[in-house]
Amino acid sequence: MGSSSSSRNKIPNAQELMDQTGFSSAHLLRLYDRFECLDRDNKGYLSPDDFEAVGGLAMNPIGGRIIDAFFSSGQDTVDFSSFVWILAHFRPTDRNRNKEGTQQELPDSRTRKLKFAFQLYDLDRDGKISREELLQVLRAMLGLQVTEEQLQSIAERAIQEVDLDKDDAISFDEFKKSLEKVDIDTKMSIGFLK
Amino acid sequence: MAPLRRSSTLRLTGLLCLSFLVFFSRGFASHDVVSEKSSGTIQEDSHSQANSTAHKKTFPVLSFNYEHVRTPFEISLWILLALFMKLGFHIIPTVSHIVPESCLLIFVGLLVGGIIKATGEQPPVLDSNLFFLYLLPPIILDAGYFLPMRSFTENIGTILMFAVVGTLWNVFFIGGMMYAVCQIDAAELAHVDLLSCLLFGSIISAVDPVSVLAVFEEIHINELLHILVFGESLLNDAVTVVLYHLFKEFAHEQTVTVTGAILGVISFFVVSLGGVMVGVIYGIVGAFTSRFTSYSRVIEPLFVFLYSYMAYLSAEIFHLSGIMSLIACGVIMRPYVEANISHKSYTTVKYFLKMWSSVSDTLIFIFLGVSTVAGPHTWNWTFVIFTVIFCLVSRVLGVIGLTAFINKFRIVKLTKKDQFIIAYGGLRGAIAFSLGFLLDNGEIKNLFLTAIITVIFFTVFVQGMTIRPLVELLAVKKKKESKESINEEIHTQFLDHLLTGIEDICGHYGHHHWKDKLNRFNKTYVKRWLIAGERSTEPQLISFYNKMELKQAMMMVESGSAAKLPTIVSTVSIRNVQTKGAPKPSRAISKSREEEIRRLLRANLQKTRQRLRSYSRYELLNDALEDNISEARFRKQREMERRMSHYLTVPANRQETPPVRKHDFKMQCINQYNTFLFHTGYHKVYTYDDSESPRGRASPSCADDVSELKETPEKPDQSSTPRANRDAELKPKEQDDQGDQLKVSRCLSDPGPNPEDDEDSTFLP
Numbered sequence A: 001m002g003s004s005s006s007s008r009n010k011i012p013n014a015q016e017l018m019d020q021t022g023f024s025s026a027h028l029l030r031l032y033d034r035f036e037c038l039d040r041d042n043k044g045y046l047s048p049d050d051f052e053a054v055g056g057l058a059m060n061p062i063g064g065r066i067i068d069a070f071f072s073s074g075q076d077t078v079d080f081s082s083f084v085w086i087l088a089h090f091r092p093t094d095r096n097r098n099k100e101g102t103q104q105e106l107p108d109s110r111t112r113k114l115k116f117a118f119q120l121y122d123l124d125r126d127g128k129i130s131r132e133e134l135l136q137v138l139r140a141m142l143g144l145q146v147t148e149e150q151l152q153s154i155a156e157r158a159i160q161e162v163d164l165d166k167d168d169a170i171s172f173d174e175f176k177k178s179l180e181k182v183d184i185d186t187k188m189s190i191g192f193l194k
Numbered sequence B: 001m002a003p004l005r006r007s008s009t010l011r012l013t014g015l016l017c018l019s020f021l022v023f024f025s026r027g028f029a030s031h032d033v034v035s036e037k038s039s040g041t042i043q044e045d046s047h048s049q050a051n052s053t054a055h056k057k058t059f060p061v062l063s064f065n066y067e068h069v070r071t072p073f074e075i076s077l078w079i080l081l082a083l084f085m086k087l088g089f090h091i092i093p094t095v096s097h098i099v100p101e102s103c104l105l106i107f108v109g110l111l112v113g114g115i116i117k118a119t120g121e122q123p124p125v126l127d128s129n130l131f132f133l134y135l136l137p138p139i140i141l142d143a144g145y146f147l148p149m150r151s152f153t154e155n156i157g158t159i160l161m162f163a164v165v166g167t168l169w170n171v172f173f174i175g176g177m178m179y180a181v182c183q184i185d186a187a188e189l190a191h192v193d194l195l196s197c198l199l200f201g202s203i204i205s206a207v208d209p210v211s212v213l214a215v216f217e218e219i220h221i222n223e224l225l226h227i228l229v230f231g232e233s234l235l236n237d238a239v240t241v242v243l244y245h246l247f248k249e250f251a252h253e254q255t256v257t258v259t260g261a262i263l264g265v266i267s268f269f270v271v272s273l274g275g276v277m278v279g280v281i282y283g284i285v286g287a288f289t290s291r292f293t294s295y296s297r298v299i300e301p302l303f304v305f306l307y308s309y310m311a312y313l314s315a316e317i318f319h320l321s322g323i324m325s326l327i328a329c330g331v332i333m334r335p336y337v338e339a340n341i342s343h344k345s346y347t348t349v350k351y352f353l354k355m356w357s358s359v360s361d362t363l364i365f366i367f368l369g370v371s372t373v374a375g376p377h378t379w380n381w382t383f384v385i386f387t388v389i390f391c392l393v394s395r396v397l398g399v400i401g402l403t404a405f406i407n408k409f410r411i412v413k414l415t416k417k418d419q420f421i422i423a424y425g426g427l428r429g430a431i432a433f434s435l436g437f438l439l440d441n442g443e444i445k446n447l448f449l450t451a452i453i454t455v456i457f458f459t460v461f462v463q464g465m466t467i468r469p470l471v472e473l474l475a476v477k478k479k480k481e482s483k484e485s486i487n488e489e490i491h492t493q494f495l496d497h498l499l500t501g502i503e504d505i506c507g508h509y510g511h512h513h514w515k516d517k518l519n520r521f522n523k524t525y526v527k528r529w530l531i532a533g534e535r536s537t538e539p540q541l542i543s544f545y546n547k548m549e550l551k552q553a554m555m556m557v558e559s560g561s562a563a564k565l566p567t568i569v570s571t572v573s574i575r576n577v578q579t580k581g582a583p584k585p586s587r588a589i590s591k592s593r594e595e596e597i598r599r600l601l602r603a604n605l606q607k608t609r610q611r612l613r614s615y616s617r618y619e620l621l622n623d624a625l626e627d628n629i630s631e632a633r634f635r636k637q638r639e640m641e642r643r644m645s646h647y648l649t650v651p652a653n654r655q656e657t658p659p660v661r662k663h664d665f666k667m668q669c670i671n672q673y674n675t676f677l678f679h680t681g682y683h684k685v686y687t688y689d690d691s692e693s694p695r696g697r698a699s700p701s702c703a704d705d706v707s708e709l710k711e712t713p714e715k716p717d718q719s720s721t722p723r724a725n726r727d728a729e730l731k732p733k734e735q736d737d738q739g740d741q742l743k744v745s746r747c748l749s750d751p752g753p754n755p756e757d758d759e760d761s762t763f764l765p
Helices: A002-010 A014-021 A025-038 A048-052 A063-070 A080-088 A095-099 A110-121 A131-145 A148-162 A172-178 B002-051 B067-091 B093-098 B101-118 B128-145 B149-154 B156-182 B194-204 B209-219 B223-253 B258-290 B297-317 B322-340 B343-374 B381-406 B416-424 B430-437 B443-474 B486-506 B511-530 B533-537 B540-562 B591-613 B617-644 B660-686 B701-711 B716-737 B744-749
Strands: A128-130 A169-171
Touching: A014 A025, A014 A080, A025 A080, A025 B486, A048 A063, A063 A080, A063 A110, A063 B486, A080 B486, A110 A131, A110 A172, A110 B486, A128 A131, A131 A148, A131 B486, A131 B540, A148 A169, A148 A172, A148 B486, A148 B540, A169 A172, A172 B486, B067 B093, B067 B101, B067 B343, B093 B101, B101 B209, B101 B343, B101 B443, B128 B209, B128 B223, B128 B297, B128 B322, B128 B343, B128 B430, B149 B156, B149 B223, B156 B194, B156 B223, B156 B381, B194 B223, B194 B430, B194 B443, B209 B223, B209 B343, B209 B430, B209 B443, B223 B258, B223 B322, B223 B416, B223 B430, B258 B297, B258 B322, B258 B511, B297 B322, B297 B343, B322 B511, B343 B430, B343 B443, B381 B416, B381 B443, B416 B443, B430 B443, B486 B511, B486 B540
Parallel strands: none
Antiparallel strands: A128 A169
8 A cells, every 4th residue: 555655656747647537546557557667768758669669569550650649749758647648548438427527528538539539540630531541541451452443442432421521531520420330438448447 | 991901801811821721730630540541441452353353453543642741741831830920920010019929929839739639639749859959050050140249259258147157046046946945835846856946947047049039139129238138048058058967967866976066067168168169160161161162152051051050960969069069150150151152152041041040930939839738737836936936036136146246347337227128138938948848757847847838938928028118118229220331340440450559558458459369360370271262361341341332232233123124133243253363454554545545435425425416306305404414423323333343243154144135125215215325335335344353443444444445346245235234224223323213204304403413514515
């Protein structure tokens, strides 16, 4: 007990983080341990190399994008609170708590989760997934096994399916609509982050 | 008025048929005696005739020999009865809304059994052999083959908890409580000992997949609950088998030993895991076999059925869990087999499975009813009533207790409503009856059987009938009818990758991590061996996309036939859509050449249109309108064709459409579709060539054009006829697509095309 409270003191802004993200102190501790584990040179922050050292990400088709998502615009370091903030998006939604009506929407709500995913598609941050961006994602996911024409036709069809305002791109609302049947709360949640 | 009268006459006819069938079968049964006598006399006659050569034997022009065909004949009659009943219930709409089909079928069985008994004969009983070997496998295979794997694997922990721990709890609770009841002197049940009670408990506590399927299918509940209850009913088979055999052995020997108990536990693992392994082995062999079946497509479905059935039977040889083996076989086999077999075979498999399971299901319930009448019964009020009560109580307690435990580990918790439905959906059915039937004969057996039947009736009738209004009342989430969407698929896969990445970053080996590992393993090692040809390297997204396009193409074909045109049912073989050699060079056409070709073709089309204007008197009046509509339609059609052309291939060595269709079509066109025919005629230029690689032809449709232009002189017969017809289909489909079955006649008078389609201004002359 004593050790955990002292470790909690190591974590900067622990209480604030807990309130903002909804993590419990035990979770925060685990995340801090992981943060320290990733941070090989003990710099106190994470750089892209640290992320790339993680095993599975190299094989992940969108590994690069995920890493970039941690680094908010311009910066090339991630401190602990940003780390936690990003991971808070993957907390399982606590439906009971949301009913009380928090003023600020917690990162784990459905919209915020979708927004996070949307931003991984929309690299230029113009609020729309253009055909080219979609093609990039498809190319990354499907690799070399498909022809360019197939990719084009899939992208074409995907856009046609949801593009209501005919701007040849997928806006965030259209994105949300296309995923309305999917249980995002379950899909984008990692169990141990409860 | 008319439909009512029709339905009442149908009902009468149905009743008449029913009674006819029953009396027919009864009549034939009694005819046995008669025919035997007559054959006896004929023999006598021939003997006497042989002796006295003076008499001549008359050649029997028409003779009667029922014994010969008795068994298949009666079986067919029963199946026919079952089918008529099924048909009848769907024709009469009012009753089938309130009462689930299974109840009606049991009721019919009771009627039939009553009739048979009234005529003095012994009605047939649901023989356990018949049930376990012939009636049960189709239902389980159907369920297992079409099991939604995603939701099943996501909830596997919960399902296993309910299946194993829940069933164990039920067995011991019911067995124990019933023993306590039997101790009451007033019940006169002192002869029922503990082991028999436990045996009874093991028979009665298993949730029955047949009943669950029958009832849940009609209420369209949301997928989570459906898979929970249904998955439980499938997986508890292992527990049931082990406990049943265990207690039967113990009851026989009247002793319980510690080693026996330990062996029981071990045997549980052996039974379940062994069953799964047998299924997996057969599944892999089946998948491997399907790799070579392209040489004989007609027998492909049979492989699927036979391998699965063999898996079931092989498991039953060793007293392993046949149900789990069957499910495992279906689940393993499915992705590989579907990649290998032709589309027609896939449809055949699907429909045969549905057909067999439907017939089995109907027969089971009817026989349940008949067996109830057959008896013999030993009715003991105390025993029966307490059984029913304890079944309900133990189910409720079990579900509540387990959910409290499971919810600690679940991301999406089970609410009280969910728990209620799960508890209420614990229906018992024919498996319990058949297991009871296998008991050694004796008074206890009859006692048990009566109780089992009562419980089954109670669950199926009371719970089955009330579950639908309860679902409405509690506003339980219903199944969402989801249209398949390429977006959903893309985004779901994207999210999978995302979650795997995040899990890696967190260092947490969760659900996604293992799924990703399994997928990778599957892709690198397994798919290569089990899927033939090119499909083995096809990513899942592409297969999904292909399937969607195919479905859409087929829908278009079918809707085209609604516009009264001869259409081809182009049930395509996806397998035929394969690359042969190197198709790429032909598509490497420079941009300038493309443009040139485009311009050429456009010019030609415009010229044609100009020519058309002077062709017939009809056109003169409405040319302006026609142009807009037809251009828009033309554009959209090209769009559709581009997509369809991937998949509507006619294999080079088969001509699916007789040439005569083309002429029929022309006849029709003279009336109304002149313009369009000419458009479609020129459309030939734009369709793509079958023998070329069909992969991905989105934007450079001119590449298609060029290759087509090159190819047409070489293969005019094969490709042109089906293509012309295909275009012809497309055109009426276009009309459907415009929304209102725009017939040309309406076009001629109605100036309103859909405004959104008029994009292609370049085509205006």
